[in-house]
Amino acid sequence: MSKQPKYRQVADALRREIDNGTYPPGARLPSESELSARFDASRNTVRSGLGLLVTQGLVTSSQGLGYEVAKHEVFELNASRFEDLSFPQNGDAYSTDVTNAGRRPHQTFRVEIHPAPDDVAERLKVEPGSRTVLRFCHRFVDDVPWSTQATYYPSWLVEEAPRLAEPGDIEQGTTRYLAEHGTEQVGYFDEISTRMPTPDEARRLEIGAGVPVLLWMRTGYSDQRPIRCTVTTFRGDLNRMNYEIGDQAGRENEPQ
Amino acid sequence: MSKQPKYRQVADALRREIDNGTYPPGARLPSESELSARFDASRNTVRSGLGLLVTQGLVTSSQGLGYEVAKHEVFELNASRFEDLSFPQNGDAYSTDVTNAGRRPHQTFRVEIHPAPDDVAERLKVEPGSRTVLRFCHRFVDDVPWSTQATYYPSWLVEEAPRLAEPGDIEQGTTRYLAEHGTEQVGYFDEISTRMPTPDEARRLEIGAGVPVLLWMRTGYSDQRPIRCTVTTFRGDLNRMNYEIGDQAGRENEPQ
């Protein structure tokens, strides 16, 4: 055991007290000057310790108020049932889930012509930078930013299904709309990763320090080729994804 | 536009230079004192700026060496094909994938009797704290810690399949071994989330600041009930998960 630096001792002590319930979620921590006295350390040193906890997502701080133990309410998204990822029509999977949880959903929506980013182009099998229709959605729960979702459609598909490029909602859902125009999604490929947010994402999702994003990229296929690529960016502290695969009878049964 | 604090200006400037290739992945950044001169700021201020980039996972620092732009080599794990999550037998999915990528896999393994953690107990439909067999695995790629995996089996299952509780490998894989003893896994439920690592996880996975973990929890079912719960903790900067669902013909076809 080597001696820890003082700011780590501060962080570790506070972490223990948070874990053991001395400071439950939502509670306020002592002020920097109180901690400074308690640990016989300069204010800057306790700030380093608190900074550690902040970047680990355990506490948040705000000017004039103090440090508060973070609380997380996790929202679950069933990716394997999420048939229609599409968009802000009423009655979409997102709004339904949120409303069922007794929360208030809200989303903003826009459509753009956008050159395909490299990763999207690769998945859609189109040239990087070629024209795609981007349907973009910014989602909130009780006015808290929750996730952003960007779906890219290749331009050849827009010729078959022109409403993709029009600004309004597609009431029946884009997946159903596409099916009605001869392009049925028969399979998809999901990729999931995580990282710290870019400054841009941090701003849009109002993410504080210490909260990663969960990235979900879904590429949908007809029996011939890729027909869309959806990139969803979740606040990592508020969301969890799940997949139900195979027979789930054993899951719903009662124990014994 | 409000004026940014100086340490953010430092961080933003360096971020831009990293993004535009002035400092490519693996490159060394100028030293703190050089940056201090360049930005006309105290050493502590440029340290704050660099600290931001570190906690965002963009750069790493080491004493005596300097700051280096982080580089990520992502490993892809196909969760929907990963039939046998089980364990360090030779020829398991993990070793195979790693070897195929021209890298050297390595894993340590242990078996314990362990009281069920609350979240696991809930999923296995057993009493919290009741006896479970824990098969634990710590995985490396080229000696870099990659992930940890803990699988919990309920004690009733161990009576039917006693080798679960024995220390050694199960050559044919635990899933196959279970099937041979009358308990076939017919479905599973996957949950995926992300957060910053605990100090414990940071130590085991040698995670630096600014790198989140990707958490994967798989609960497997027979046609009757839950038979196992596997908790995998990945280094978020090195791993990506994916799922293939439905018909994938459109994915493999060539464009046009």
Place this chain on the structure above:
DNA sequence: TAGTGGTCTAGACCACCTC
């Protein structure tokens, strides 16, 4: 030995919130 980052201090001033 020289240069790098890591820790720590003491103090100044600012911005924000509550009363």
Place this chain on the structure above:
DNA sequence: AGGTGGTCTAGACCACTAC
């Protein structure tokens, strides 16, 4: 007005790496 966190400085000393 008084307390909170946010920014910034100047300087000291330590620990690690390279040569």
